[in-house]
Amino acid sequence: MDDRQLRGGGLVRLSRDTYLPRSMADDVAARAAAVLMTAPAGAVISHRSAAELWGVEIPLVDRADRRVDLIVPGDGGRAESRSDRRVHRLELAPDECVERRAHPVTGPARTWRDLAAVLEPAALLAVTDQIVGKLTPVADLAEQLRRRPSGRGCARARAALPLADPRAESPMESVVRWIFHDAGLPAPELQFVLRGPRGEFIARADFAWPAHRVIVEFDGDIHRERDVFVRDARRQNAVVASGWTVLRYTSADALGRAEAMVGEVRGALRL
Numbered sequence: 001m002d003d004r005q006l007r008g009g010g011l012v013r014l015s016r017d018t019y020l021p022r023s024m025a026d027d028v029a030a031r032a033a034a035v036l037m038t039a040p041a042g043a044v045i046s047h048r049s050a051a052e053l054w055g056v057e058i059p060l061v062d063r064a065d066r067r068v069d070l071i072v073p074g075d076g077g078r079a080e081s082r083s084d085r086r087v088h089r090l091e092l093a094p095d096e097c098v099e100r101r102a103h104p105v106t107g108p109a110r111t112w113r114d115l116a117a118v119l120e121p122a123a124l125l126a127v128t129d130q131i132v133g134k135l136t137p138v139a140d141l142a143e144q145l146r147r148r149p150s151g152r153g154c155a156r157a158r159a160a161l162p163l164a165d166p167r168a169e170s171p172m173e174s175v176v177r178w179i180f181h182d183a184g185l186p187a188p189e190l191q192f193v194l195r196g197p198r199g200e201f202i203a204r205a206d207f208a209w210p211a212h213r214v215i216v217e218f219d220g221d222i223h224r225e226r227d228v229f230v231r232d233a234r235r236q237n238a239v240v241a242s243g244w245t246v247l248r249y250t251s252a253d254a255l256g257r258a259e260a261m262v263g264e265v266r267g268a269l270r271l
Helices: 003-007 028-036 047-053 108-116 121-134 138-147 154-163 171-182 226-241 251-256 258-269
Strands: 011-015 018-021 068-072 085-089 097-100 103-106 189-195 201-209 214-218 245-249
Touching (some): 028 047, 028 068, 028 103, 103 108, 108 121, 108 154, 121 171, 154 171, 171 251, 245 258
Parallel strands (some): 068 085, 214 245
Antiparallel strands (some): 097 103, 189 201, 201 214
16 A cells, blocks of 8 residues: 555545545444454454444444444553554453454443443443343343452443343433433333223323323434324324323433423323
8 A cells, every 4th residue: 555545535544554445434344354453362342342243322422433442352462542442451251252244242241241331321221222122131131240240330230230121212212211210210111002992002102101191202313204293293192182191302301401301201290
């Protein structure tokens, strides 16, 4: 590779000795492959990068940070974090590493335990819901806590694990559920199906407290589309006509006015 090729604009510089075609810069597997070329022997993709390889979406993190997370062995020489990688020196059992998209990567349960050390609780719950929903059972996560019962992240892992629910349909729904939990609200039923007096389907709600006849809907970006908006409005009218209270929130509420959101839900529940 000569200077003309480097200046041509078709490559992205990840670090002092690592380059990637610009068309592949958003692909975590491609970034991982580039980083592994100059990583110590035995390095394993971990943490946020492993989650991305497993198809797990992490909310509440900086999307612009595309560094590759690596666990390196204790004898990994002078390997250090730099602009394209975060280096973690942690013990790794042989059964905690698998191959994913042709790369060595921590398994789902080990990835979860590592993320517990670096994510805030709401984000960790979102990860937990996704992992138990599509990758591995709760028992495997509990085994990771048994293996590493102390140290950074253990309290967050213990708090998130009992709340794991594969019915969560988006990471931000999990974030909202954590906010409710952290505020001491009673646990809602997820994806609650509301039916009329003859058993006819009326609606399915993100969060429901049937004893209080209260429903909370989280509106993601798709709800801004006109057809979806119209359907949501008609559905809400039917729910309200059935005697239920409906509250609707967005990411702006969860991230910018969580206390007010909790207060409104608490008021609707008459707590």
